[in-house]
Amino acid sequence: MLHDTTHITDRPVILSLAGLSKTFGTLKAVDDISLSIPEGEFLTIVGPSGSGKSTLVRILAGLEAPTSGDLFLRDTQITQSPANKRPTAMVFQSLALFDHRTVGQNIEFAMKMKGVPAADRRNRALELLQLVRLPEDYYSRPVTQCSGGERQRVALARAFASDPEILFFDEPLSAIDYRLRKTLEVELKELHQRTGRTFVYITHSLEEAMVMSDRIAIMQSGRIVQTGTPAEIYSAPVNRFVASFMGEVNILTLEKDTGGKQVFSEIGQPVQAARGAYAMIRPEALELGPGEITTQLTVTQRLMLGSRTQVHLVSELGATLISELPGTAPELDIGTTHPFSFSTEDIAWMDE
Amino acid sequence: MSQRSSPGPWFAAPVAIFMLVCFAAPIFIVAWYSLMPSRTFGLTGDLTLENYRSAVTDGYTRPLMWSLIGAATTTLATAILAWPTAVILHRYAGRWAAVASALIALPIFISESVRLFGMSVFMMPRGGILAGTMNAVFDIQIGSILNTWSAAQIGMIYIHLPFMLFPLLLGVSLIPADRIEAARDLGATRWQTFREVELPLAAPGLLIGMLLTFVLCLGANAEAAILGGRAVTVITAAIEQRFNYAQDWPMGAALTVIVILVTALIVLPVLSRLDLNRLTRR
Ligand SMILES: Nc1ncnc2c1ncn2[C@@H]1O[C@H](COP(=O)(O)OP(=O)(O)OP(=O)(O)O)[C@@H](O)[C@H]1O
Numbered sequence A: 001m002l003h004d005t006t007h008i009t010d011r012p013v014i015l016s017l018a019g020l021s022k023t024f025g026t027l028k029a030v031d032d033i034s035l036s037i038p039e040g041e042f043l044t045i046v047g048p049s050g051s052g053k054s055t056l057v058r059i060l061a062g063l064e065a066p067t068s069g070d071l072f073l074r075d076t077q078i079t080q081s082p083a084n085k086r087p088t089a090m091v092f093q094s095l096a097l098f099d100h101r102t103v104g105q106n107i108e109f110a111m112k113m114k115g116v117p118a119a120d121r122r123n124r125a126l127e128l129l130q131l132v133r134l135p136e137d138y139y140s141r142p143v144t145q146c147s148g149g150e151r152q153r154v155a156l157a158r159a160f161a162s163d164p165e166i167l168f169f170d171e172p173l174s175a176i177d178y179r180l181r182k183t184l185e186v187e188l189k190e191l192h193q194r195t196g197r198t199f200v201y202i203t204h205s206l207e208e209a210m211v212m213s214d215r216i217a218i219m220q221s222g223r224i225v226q227t228g229t230p231a232e233i234y235s236a237p238v239n240r241f242v243a244s245f246m247g248e249v250n251i252l253t254l255e256k257d258t259g260g261k262q263v264f265s266e267i268g269q270p271v272q273a274a275r276g277a278y279a280m281i282r283p284e285a286l287e288l289g290p291g292e293i294t295t296q297l298t299v300t301q302r303l304m305l306g307s308r309t310q311v312h313l314v315s316e317l318g319a320t321l322i323s324e325l326p327g328t329a330p331e332l333d334i335g336t337t338h339p340f341s342f343s344t345e346d347i348a349w350m351d352e
Numbered sequence B: 001m002s003q004r005s006s007p008g009p010w011f012a013a014p015v016a017i018f019m020l021v022c023f024a025a026p027i028f029i030v031a032w033y034s035l036m037p038s039r040t041f042g043l044t045g046d047l048t049l050e051n052y053r054s055a056v057t058d059g060y061t062r063p064l065m066w067s068l069i070g071a072a073t074t075t076l077a078t079a080i081l082a083w084p085t086a087v088i089l090h091r092y093a094g095r096w097a098a099v100a101s102a103l104i105a106l107p108i109f110i111s112e113s114v115r116l117f118g119m120s121v122f123m124m125p126r127g128g129i130l131a132g133t134m135n136a137v138f139d140i141q142i143g144s145i146l147n148t149w150s151a152a153q154i155g156m157i158y159i160h161l162p163f164m165l166f167p168l169l170l171g172v173s174l175i176p177a178d179r180i181e182a183a184r185d186l187g188a189t190r191w192q193t194f195r196e197v198e199l200p201l202a203a204p205g206l207l208i209g210m211l212l213t214f215v216l217c218l219g220a221n222a223e224a225a226i227l228g229g230r231a232v233t234v235i236t237a238a239i240e241q242r243f244n245y246a247q248d249w250p251m252g253a254a255l256t257v258i259v260i261l262v263t264a265l266i267v268l269p270v271l272s273r274l275d276l277n278r279l280t281r282r
């Protein structure tokens, strides 16, 4: 059965973070974070290395105590309760599998701790093996004899075995090669829909976040700078940090020219009705040929992206821009100059 | 290239010869001696198992038992004391760990008898350091355990603690912190985490420490002599006595062989389960 995820914000809140902070010496690793996570949501926290993602999720899991702030599970304060008393489970970046045990023993660990009888544990472990798409005969295999992707699945099954209300993932896929990662991302998303559990996922790849999440929170230096659905973040990043995080985009700076008119300093073109200090224009919005705002650009690089072509361009003022065009764009030889244009409708405005 | 000859045996030869001369040969001589008639001093007598029979009938099982009890108790006690010490040194002591380790290791460089006599002075009744201080400062009169088995036992624990601690420190450092966190996260209590994760992961170090301590304790003599006042006779003392005062070399040899066999019986199964590769991180 698939759970409907469209009205997630109407669901009751399962986890609320109220002003959580964590300082290490003078460093504010987590800086006053408040957030409500509805039941059944797939929330992804994205941020560059060192932005405090792991620290935040470790606080949520009970592996680290916050310096200040509160954490509520539904209406119960759980800030002080230890990790083993929380109905949550974490999939670690290192996976942290028990290498001295078999796949089955790893999966059964949480049940064994609760005193579930061996036969029941085994049945549930076999079910979970199926859930994470591992063959049943892996049950008695030592985890040291599993491949990277299989270990990933074992870690996932082990987390599910404790029957957690919330699952935390701290970049579990970062050490996996691209193709397997794509497969596992989709499987994880399906698993989320099938089980209806709340997932809090951490990654430094916005692309990964876009694929899987109901909602994304973007972290920068210990703070959450923007939260929203993938579509919201995609179309309206709040600042240049978020915009540049999305990969290759064009960011133009507004300035007043000598006559007091607003112009883009990178291309020297005027613009009416600017609604911010910076403009983000996606590569696919920068089209070949004249249009609303037109500028002459010289091709410096041409890359084939399957059905599309990406060209790197340089303006007369020396700024580099990127455009993505359908087809092979045969006329765009390196060194040639062409008119390119974009319309004000395609601009995402940002203040900082 | 004319002929492929493996260099291995050549490099191993010096060590192999050394082991043969200094290790295998003496053991063989002792074993042979143990089969000689009682109170003879040659290796040419008729072979007999008489010494082994009288080892059992003449009550030598008692000293052996005391030695085994002493070794087992010491192994257990040092393990219990060393575990938290190792964990604290490894996880919390930071740069003080080296200083603390050095302080713990330092006594090894002082002669064992000197340290035991020091303890004996400490434990002495009335004028002893402990009893004297209690009397002078707190006006409390206490007895003394000097010259009892308990005193010998305490001495053994004190002497052998470093031999348990250092291998265990190595063992504890083999436990990755995230495994402990994972166990806690999956609902394990502190005790369950210890039993299910920390203990098995530190097992190589713990086992080496236990083997070292156990074997050293089986051969220990000074503690029972200096602190225990020979309240009980340990097997080493019995063997020494056979060779020296009693001038019964075959009997001493038979007891020695028995100790070697008992040691092997206990040590070999443990040794075969030991994964040395994990300890050296290969
Ligand atoms: N135990 C600690 N003691 C001191 N500083 C720490 C500790 N743990 C984390 N930090 C610091 O806090 C900051 C945030 O670390 P954190 O691991 O949460 O980042 P992250 O976003 O998970 O990064 P990454 O993507 O590299 O995993 C970093 O500057 C880190 O050095």
Ligand SMILES: [Mg+2]
Binding pocket: A053, A054, A055, A170, A171
């Ligand atoms: Mg991290």
